[in-house]
Amino acid sequence: MGIPKSLFGRTPSGQEVFRYTLSNSNGMAIDVINYGGIVVRLTVPDKHGVLADVVLGYDDLDSYLQSNPYFGALIGRYGNRIAHGKFNLDGITYSLPQNNGANNLHGGPNGFDKVYWQIEPLEDLNALRLSYTSVDGEEGFPGNLQVEVLYTLMADNEWRIDYRAVTDKKTVVNLTQHSYFNLTGDAYQSIDQHKLHVHADYFIPVNDQHIPLSEFASVMHTPFDFRQPTSVGSRVHAQDQQLMNGNGYDHCWVLRNETGELYLAASLYDPASGRLLEVYTTEPGIQVYSGNFLDGTSIGKGGIPYQKRHGICLETEHFPDSPNRPSFPSVVLEPGKVYSSTTVYKFSTL
Ligand code: GLA
Numbered sequence: 001m002g003i004p005k006s007l008f009g010r011t012p013s014g015q016e017v018f019r020y021t022l023s024n025s026n027g028m029a030i031d032v033i034n035y036g037g038i039v040v041r042l043t044v045p046d047k048h049g050v051l052a053d054v055v056l057g058y059d060d061l062d063s064y065l066q067s068n069p070y071f072g073a074l075i076g077r078y079g080n081r082i083a084h085g086k087f088n089l090d091g092i093t094y095s096l097p098q099n100n101g102a103n104n105l106h107g108g109p110n111g112f113d114k115v116y117w118q119i120e121p122l123e124d125l126n127a128l129r130l131s132y133t134s135v136d137g138e139e140g141f142p143g144n145l146q147v148e149v150l151y152t153l154m155a156d157n158e159w160r161i162d163y164r165a166v167t168d169k170k171t172v173v174n175l176t177q178h179s180y181f182n183l184t185g186d187a188y189q190s191i192d193q194h195k196l197h198v199h200a201d202y203f204i205p206v207n208d209q210h211i212p213l214s215e216f217a218s219v220m221h222t223p224f225d226f227r228q229p230t231s232v233g234s235r236v237h238a239q240d241q242q243l244m245n246g247n248g249y250d251h252c253w254v255l256r257n258e259t260g261e262l263y264l265a266a267s268l269y270d271p272a273s274g275r276l277l278e279v280y281t282t283e284p285g286i287q288v289y290s291g292n293f294l295d296g297t298s299i300g301k302g303g304i305p306y307q308k309r310h311g312i313c314l315e316t317e318h319f320p321d322s323p324n325r326p327s328f329p330s331v332v333l334e335p336g337k338v339y340s341s342t343t344v345y346k347f348s349t350l
Contacts, residue, residue: 250289
């Protein structure tokens with residue numbers, strides 16, 4: 001059915017930003033723009049076949065340029081936080097911008113969510129190939145990093161994301177996608193009734209700056225136990241130090257994913273619409289962020305002010321602050337090696 005392309009806007013320097021639309025025969029569609037590799041719209045059917053847009057975002061490029069809490073964006077070079085914006089590789093200390101208190105968040109103030117991605121439509125695959133080269137020293141990270149992200153829309157309503165990167169100098173990489181989902185398709189509603197299921201026995205407790213404490217914690221007997229599908233809102237107000245530190249759920253769960261194979265990490269279900277989202281990943285962790293910082297000041301698509309917990313992010317990734325935690329799975333990429341990672345967001349109805 002082709003991959004339509006239309007002008008979405010222009011950056012302040014005059015660069016044209018296009019919107020590309022992937023679609024399939026079920027009516028599912030994904031709209032992606034060059035700026036930030038942002039998914040600006042994702043429509044899926046409910047249990048009656050009614051299509052709705054299930055991601056938060058803006059109607060126009062200017063709104064994304066002005067202020068975007070990472071709606072729909074690609075995140076790099078390092079998803080999540082690096083404590084004090086510092087890490088060491090082979091005796092060299094690298095300093096990154098401290099754009100989240102004293103820490104580096106999501107690769108810095110000019111991370112991959114704010115760069116211009118080249119987009120190549122691949123009609124045979126029903127996919128878009130996004131590419132970007134981050135130069136040595138960009139946002140403080142070493143190495144020229146060539147990144148490719150493939151967004152594929154499958155016939156069975158899977159949005160598949162394949163990340164690939166190579167470097168010419170030893171560096172760290174942790175890429176993710178920051179879509180905010182609201183499966184009701186109506187962003188006036190919160191996601192409190194969504195049932196979340198996370199296939200993890202441990203999560204990573206954090207301090208009030210969202211930096212990991214020293215040890216993983218068992219989810220047992222805590223509001224972080226989502227081993228059975230449980231609504232997000234049912235325990236979010238519990239008296240719990242971790243919920244206070246996170247201002248809600250904003251934590252990384254440790255997946256039972258020893259092999260790095262594609263693995264069912266989590267699912268999210270909206271009983272009212274019947275929409276089910278299953279998240280598969282090769283990554284060891286998933287950051288669940290329940291839209292805690294949304295406060296109505298972001299006026300989203302259709303003029304809707306996005307309120308606290310009206311969207312939820314399911315960010316597959318390596319653990320926060322891994323460059324400074326020798327016991328965490330490594331995020332180091334060496335020249336001659338290929339970073340590769342896959343995540344699938346699969347939509348269906350129940
Ligand atoms: C993340 C972080 C959150 C918050 C959002 C953006 O995923 O974990 O703490 O910064 O991005 O608002």
